[in-house]
Amino acid sequence: MDNRGVSEVLGFVLVFSMITATVALVYVSGIPALQERRDAERVDNAERAFDVLADNVNDIYQGNAPSRATEISLDDARLAFGAPTTMRVTVTSLSPTPVYETSFRPIVYSAGTRTEIAYEGGAVIRADPGNPENAIVKRDPPMVFADDSGNGTALIPFLGTRPAGDGSAVGGSTTVLVRTVGATPTVENVSLTDGPYTLNYTIETTPERANAWRDFFDGEVPAPLKKDCPVAGTPDGVVACEIEVDRLIVTATGIDVTFN
Template sequence: MRQTTDSIRSDGRTNDRGVSEVLGFILVFAIILGSVTLLSMTGFQAMQDYQEGEQLRNAERAMEAFAENANDVMRYDGIDTRRGELSLQEGTVRTSDGGTKLNITIEKTGSTVDIPEDEFSSYGTGDTVNIGEFTYIVDDDRIAYEGGGVVRGDDSGSVFLKRPQVRCDDETAVISLVTISADDRSIQSSGQVGFTISEVNRTSKAYSGVAEVSIDVDPNSQNSDAWNSTLDDWSGGNDGTCSLGGGGQVVVTLTEVDIEY
């Protein structure tokens, strides 16, 4: 029988030993390469998530600044035009005269007053006020100027970052809302886009001898969660109904604006 032995190299090591060292080197190199690849992938995802988060935070700040400019049109009689800018960063801005739908009802002693009525009728259909919308959209997230406030939402819900101007106390309720009458359109851009807000119409009316005033939100509205939460706080946990005891006063102001870009 022929006996085989490991061949001996001049340096005294066997060939099998050299093969083992090569395999070990390949294994270590593969581990290092895999680790680098994994870290680069997770690091890239983390960086992408950070950039998207920062993009939304910048959009929030820009929309809040935009809201301040737009609300000046509602607050001051001498101002009927304001201008603002948003950095879209590949996001999309959309305007519409639809948006959230509100029903404002005033209960007086022995009677009910629906808003809109008479001069308010141009702001909606029947008893519904159409708030309209000015919305920034990136992926599944949205930030909107709506009713004078700023709301952030996604598929899971919505919340106001800056609340609309509604106030309720023991004797007085104030409802000041901005409605948007802009055409349905959208624009996507990677840079700055300028917008002009112009007053179209303003209607204000005071009601005395009021028992309560309620604001109901259309449940099918995209940002109904944000409105319901805000109106629940507004009414002291009374489901959007502000109780005034029968001798209260309510002031309703609706300012219609157009947004061009």
């Protein structure tokens, strides 16, 4: 083979090697990036769907509809009822001490092991199971803590979601119809208007979502009402907030939920 032939072969080998290396580089660096973007879009879409779900449950809570249905696209994710959450209001300044408490099952969307979206007690919470400090309330629950010229008011709705069927989870790449129906609550409505009252509001949730509730209380409860609020989320997922108000209203709404 003459020198020209050798040069052509070497040139071909070099060009082929460069193409192969470029393809490999794009595959190694580009595919994970595309997957991360796809995962982020998937979770963002779920978050928007949960925002609609919260609107629909609020319609039931406010008496505007007996039931609602919400479509949630899973896209290789999982929709399930989470472990029970307990919300408790204790009026510590009264004797005997009244306690108003409800337990329910939050609705949880899980995208692998990195991100979950939960509808819990009226709030939409985005959490990272591996980094609980990153949990955030993306949509506030319909609670009201107000200070009107020294007169404090707390309106606390118990929105108790619970499985109406067997509570089975749904997974895969399908669209789930989440049907929510107003049902008999587990506690009665309460109205106390002759305060001041000292309240301890406790939420027993998961460690992944506790910090979101802590930050919610920190931002939503006016400073004049706070006595010891919030207590940081503990490893077992308990958040407590002690406040003082002149008027307390606790409402309860049962929400039966099915996945179709």
